[in-house]
Amino acid sequence: MRVVIENISKTFEDGTGEHIEALRDINLSNEENEFLVVVGPSGCGKSTLLNIVAGLLPATSGKVVFEGIPDESRPHTAVVFQEFALFPWRTVERNVVYGPEERGLPRKDRQKIVRYYIDLVGLTGFEKKYPHQLSGGMKQRVSIARALANDPWLLLMDEPFSALDAQTRTIMQGELSQIYEKTQKSVLYITHNIQEAVFLGDRVAVLSRRPGRVERIIPIDLPRPRQEHIMLEPRFLSYVDQIWQHIRGQAMEALTEEKP
Amino acid sequence: MSRDRQPLAETVVQDKTVFMIRREHRLISLIFILGLFGVWELIARLGLVSPLFLPAPSAILVTGYKMVLSGEIFHHIGASLWRIFWGFSCAVIIGTFVGILLGFFSVAESIGNPIIASTYPIPKIAILPLLILWLGIGEYSKITVIGLGVFFPMVINVYTGVRNADPVLIKAAISLGSNPQRIIRKVILPSALPMIFAGLKLGIGIALLLVVAAEMIAADAGIGFLILTSADLMQTTKLMFGISILSMLGLIFSWLIDRLEKLCIPWKK
Numbered sequence: 001m002r003v004v005i006e007n008i009s010k011t012f013e014d015g016t017g018e019h020i021e022a023l024r025d026i027n028l029s030n031e032e033n034e035f036l037v038v039v040g041p042s043g044c045g046k047s048t049l050l051n052i053v054a055g056l057l058p059a060t061s062g063k064v065v066f067e068g069i070p071d072e073s074r075p076h077t078a079v080v081f082q083e084f085a086l087f088p089w090r091t092v093e094r095n096v097v098y099g100p101e102e103r104g105l106p107r108k109d110r111q112k113i114v115r116y117y118i119d120l121v122g123l124t125g126f127e128k129k130y131p132h133q134l135s136g137g138m139k140q141r142v143s144i145a146r147a148l149a150n151d152p153w154l155l156l157m158d159e160p161f162s163a164l165d166a167q168t169r170t171i172m173q174g175e176l177s178q179i180y181e182k183t184q185k186s187v188l189y190i191t192h193n194i195q196e197a198v199f200l201g202d203r204v205a206v207l208s209r210r211p212g213r214v215e216r217i218i219p220i221d222l223p224r225p226r227q228e229h230i231m232l233e234p235r236f237l238s239y240v241d242q243i244w245q246h247i248r249g250q251a252m253e254a255l256t257e258e259k260p
Numbered sequence: 261m262s263r264d265r266q267p268l269a270e271t272v273v274q275d276k277t278v279f280m281i282r283r284e285h286r287l288i289s290l291i292f293i294l295g296l297f298g299v300w301e302l303i304a305r306l307g308l309v310s311p312l313f314l315p316a317p318s319a320i321l322v323t324g325y326k327m328v329l330s331g332e333i334f335h336h337i338g339a340s341l342w343r344i345f346w347g348f349s350c351a352v353i354i355g356t357f358v359g360i361l362l363g364f365f366s367v368a369e370s371i372g373n374p375i376i377a378s379t380y381p382i383p384k385i386a387i388l389p390l391l392i393l394w395l396g397i398g399e400y401s402k403i404t405v406i407g408l409g410v411f412f413p414m415v416i417n418v419y420t421g422v423r424n425a426d427p428v429l430i431k432a433a434i435s436l437g438s439n440p441q442r443i444i445r446k447v448i449l450p451s452a453l454p455m456i457f458a459g460l461k462l463g464i465g466i467a468l469l470l471v472v473a474a475e476m477i478a479a480d481a482g483i484g485f486l487i488l489t490s491a492d493l494m495q496t497t498k499l500m501f502g503i504s505i506l507s508m509l510g511l512i513f514s515w516l517i518d519r520l521e522k523l524c525i526p527w528k529k
Contacts, residue, residue, distance in 0.1 A: 056431050075437050085432040089450040098446075102437040130527045150436055194391045 003030040008062035021211035022048045035109045038188045039197040040207030041251040078147035082159040084139040086131040093127040099150030117145040137168040157189045198239045208249040315497045339481035340402045346469045347406025359418025384409040385473045402474040409470045410463035414491045421455025457521045463512035
């Protein structure tokens with residue numbers, strides 16, 4: 001299985017009829033079991049790209065192709081959103097079971113799946129809680145479990161930890177890394193945080209500012225399993241610095257530009 | 261620093277928000293209400309006002325007790341409740357359905373919204389004569405006028421609830437494989453539930469208002485009828501008992517809806 005993003009461009013029309021080019025000619029591929037991170041300054045259209053891959057937004061031109069999918073029984077993608085997007089009227093386990101429920105799996109299989117993924121993200125004991133009773137980090141765990149429980153070919157994550165505080169974020173990055181190593185899912189991960197990109201990614205695609213273009217693709221040659229202390233190693237830091245040099249100027253531009 | 265310095269003046273920081281603390285003064289509420297009834301009773305007992313205009317609370321209670329014993333009051337309450345039940349429940353079902361249609365389908369919205377915007381401001385009781393002309397003087401015209409009154413707040417609330425459903429939840433449902441019908445049932449409807457309950461609360465008040473008004477225009481039973489005929493016969497105690505029944509019904513309805521809301525929306529903080 002391989003996901004190919006071919007010549008994707010996206011132009012929005014804003015309220016005044018002005019055209020805003022968000023993405024230009026994006027070419028990327030997500031290999032099987034690969035953790036691909038897209039990093040870029042704010043306003044580079046990286047979330048737009050994820051939404052296009054998820055089928056939640058039409059591209060202006062270009063296409064997204066899933067190659068080598070043997071049958072259509074499994075969904076192509078599942079999304080973990082920055083805002084968690086949990087159903088507030090469903091308990092933790094009922095949130096996680098949502099995808100299998102929609103796929104019409106028998107009750108027994110559903111229960112097995114739910115138990116497995118709730119355990120995987122460390123939510124055992126919280127099954128009957130409602131989202132509003134959970135902290136941000138716990139909510140995002142539910143959201144990750146919910147996406148994984150649907151067994152997608154590609155897991156899409158749209159700045160999943162941006163709404164969390166710095167400490168929770170570090171912990172969640174470590175946990176996500178472990179979950180990835182355990183499940184060997186293909187992941188497309190969007191972030192503006194360079195450390196996070198290097199820590200999690202097998203490859204990091206750096207997007208330029210609007211219109212978003214793929215500026216560079218940097219393979220991250222760091223051993224797995226990765227643990228937090230890797231963030232202190234010179235190799236890690238040199239990757240971070242390398243990416244920062246690409247983004248810095250554009251981030252400065254983004255800072256001084258008026259909101260469109 | 262000298263050893264024999266003067267003691268420094270101390271100013272301890274005070275809580276400046278004290279005046280904002282709101283306490284519950286249950287005792288004060290109770291004493292005030294009892295006092296009010298006491299004064300009322302006294303005025304009536306001393307004959308300061310004719311009992312024809314202001315009967316004593318005790319006299320109202322006695323009349324009420326007699327009406328309960330004879331079953332007369334239940335006859336009227338039953339008639340009113342029956343009308344409210346049918347008018348309210350039909351309007352709630354149809355209003356919820358139409359509200360979802362308007363909120364979800366743009367074609368329905370462009371047809372329905374102008375109609376609703378132009379008919380909503382009409383005081384519903386003004387339509388009763390027309391409804392009597394169409395449906396006769398019997399129950400249907402009264403039920404329909406109540407239904408119309410409840411329908412509008414239901415439609416408007418459900419519509420708003422549906423339109424305000426969080427788009428990211430809809431996206432999440434799509435990404436987890438829901439089709440549009442299932443999104444309506446599993447995402448839109450639960451999202452709109454708090455607004456549906458807001459509509460129920462508004463609606464039940466309107467239903468009570470309209471049932472009384474309708475019964476005053478044309479009826480041979482019901483609380484509205486009781487109040488009007490008692491006034492015609494100068495039976496002020498009966499009239500006042502009828503009014504207290506309305507107050508009690510209003511309280512019971514809103515209590516019931518609150519309970520139902522807690523049951524249906526356990527995730528509400």
